[in-house]
Amino acid sequence: MKFLDEAKIYMKSGDGGAGCCSFHREKYIEFGGPDGGNGGKGGDVIIECAQDLNTLIDFRYAQHFKGEKGHHGMGRNRSGAHGKDTIIRVPVGTEILDEDKETVLADMTRPGLRRVFLKGGDGGFGNAHYKSPTNQAPRKFTNGWPGQEISVWLRLKLIADAGIIGMPNAGKSTFLAANSAAKPKIADYPFTTLHPNLGVVKIEDYDFVLADIPGLIEGASEGVGLGTRFLGHVERTAVLLHMIDITQENPLESYHIIRNELEEYGANLEDKNELIVLNKIDSVDKETMTSIADQFEQELGARPWLISGVTGEGLRPLLFKLVEIIKEEKEARNKDEKESDSIKLYDPTATA
Numbered sequence: 001m002k003f004l005d006e007a008k009i010y011m012k013s014g015d016g017g018a019g020c021c022s023f024h025r026e027k028y029i030e031f032g033g034p035d036g037g038n039g040g041k042g043g044d045v046i047i048e049c050a051q052d053l054n055t056l057i058d059f060r061y062a063q064h065f066k067g068e069k070g071h072h073g074m075g076r077n078r079s080g081a082h083g084k085d086t087i088i089r090v091p092v093g094t095e096i097l098d099e100d101k102e103t104v105l106a107d108m109t110r111p112g113l114r115r116v117f118l119k120g121g122d123g124g125f126g127n128a129h130y131k132s133p134t135n136q137a138p139r140k141f142t143n144g145w146p147g148q149e150i151s152v153w154l155r156l157k158l159i160a161d162a163g164i165i166g167m168p169n170a171g172k173s174t175f176l177a178a179n180s181a182a183k184p185k186i187a188d189y190p191f192t193t194l195h196p197n198l199g200v201v202k203i204e205d206y207d208f209v210l211a212d213i214p215g216l217i218e219g220a221s222e223g224v225g226l227g228t229r230f231l232g233h234v235e236r237t238a239v240l241l242h243m244i245d246i247t248q249e250n251p252l253e254s255y256h257i258i259r260n261e262l263e264e265y266g267a268n269l270e271d272k273n274e275l276i277v278l279n280k281i282d283s284v285d286k287e288t289m290t291s292i293a294d295q296f297e298q299e300l301g302a303r304p305w306l307i308s309g310v311t312g313e314g315l316r317p318l319l320f321k322l323v324e325i326i327k328e329e330k331e332a333r334n335k336d337e338k339e340s341d342s343i344k345l346y347d348p349t350a351t352a
């Protein structure tokens with residue numbers, strides 16, 4: 001299944017049905033009076049967060065979603081039926097953005113979350129509604145109120161506990177494959193990963209989700225290579241695993257290039273917890289490995305983790321550290337934030 005993390009759709013709730021103008025006609029009843037029923041309410045547009053979806057590929061083939069129109073009122077005081085609601089199912093972690101692609105209208109972060117995004121138009125009144133002691137035979141009725149409509153962008157941000165970032169061919173996919181059941185494409189040329197991969201890592205009795213983000217290069221914030229398009233998938237993570245190939249000519253320079261791209265991207269990614277990892281230590285001698293690690297420690301004030309994704313050396317202590325940080329972040333988040341399920345209905349008449 002092709003991975004798609006961005007899509008534009010058009011939504012419109014159903015128009016309300018028109019009221020009916022009718023008068024009762026029956027044998028032996030001389031003055032039947034008005035009996036026109038009200039129109040039915042238009043169908044709502046509902047967005048539902050679905051656990052079984054992990055891509056927006058469905059919205060490549062269907063971009064228009066409309067609620068059913070309310071049925072018209074009828075004689076004998078029969079009200080029109082309400083229009084059927086339209087339910088749009090999106091993956092967990094989907095943001096709903098306005099057309100400017102910046103204003104967040106809703107954030108669907110929990111399975112089963114269900115929100116009425118556009119409310120259907122109310123039905124019109126039939127002439128029976130306007131009957132009064134002073135107006136015994138009204139001929140007045142109203143049409144239904146129109147529904148709401150909007151075009152929005154859907155942007156998927158994967159729900160992961162930790163994210164792996166780094167230059168192409170740093171060994172990110174190998175690390176993911178070595179520690180989870182994920183099977184990302186692995187090869188000895190750059191940009192083998194063209195879309196994010198997810199894997200569940202189990203360490204003793206704790207599971208966490210790890211995301212492998214396609215490689216960044218210098219100038220990614222300006223659109224070079226794959227750009228920073230996929231960095232949105234690590235915005236929700238508790239920790240970033242910054243992986244660097246120790247065999248390259250200048251590993252420290254590689255680190256600073258990626259850090260600069262994170263700062264250019266924004267979204268406070270540069271402030272997240274970060275573990276610096278030097279990978280492929282099985283390809284260098286011990287003296288070179290120690291020298292490079294010392295350079296990192298002197299310049300950055302933190303000693304990098306030394307691992308080999310191929311041989312498994314150093315992986316287990318690193319995973320325990322990831323679990324420790326993830327647990328701390330989740331506890332802090334639970335204390336500081338109270339999740340709110342409230343969301344306002346979109347109001348197309350509201351002014352900025």
